[in-house]
Amino acid sequence: MSTASALRNFVCTQCGKCCRIPGYVRVSESDISRIAACMDLDTDTFIAKHTRLMADRSGLSLLEEKDGVCAHLTDDGICGIHAAKPEQCTGFPYTWRYPNMESICEGWKI
Numbered sequence: 001m002s003t004a005s006a007l008r009n010f011v012c013t014q015c016g017k018c019c020r021i022p023g024y025v026r027v028s029e030s031d032i033s034r035i036a037a038c039m040d041l042d043t044d045t046f047i048a049k050h051t052r053l054m055a056d057r058s059g060l061s062l063l064e065e066k067d068g069v070c071a072h073l074t075d076d077g078i079c080g081i082h083a084a085k086p087e088q089c090t091g092f093p094y095t096w097r098y099p100n101m102e103s104i105c106e107g108w109k110i
Helices: 003-008 029-038 043-050
Strands: 051-053 060-062
16 A cells, blocks of 8 residues: 555554654644643643753653653553644654554554
């Protein structure tokens, strides 16, 4: 199947595998406001406790666990901030992809 047809047919299974790939989850000002409100935090507290400055200093990223897993992935393997998740996450796989996703992502396999 071509990439274009796979994208047209993509259905997220909420397997959480994309949340386990190490790397930045960039957050915009609107992401920060939305997620902070979802977590019942003010934006300054959210930024201080749940983000870090990216190495190139171009913006903020959500914190991750030591193994690279998103800190908002629950023990059940679902997104703890799903209702307010960052635009980067809602854009997957249309606006970003990770290496070997075709063999890892359950939704892509369908």
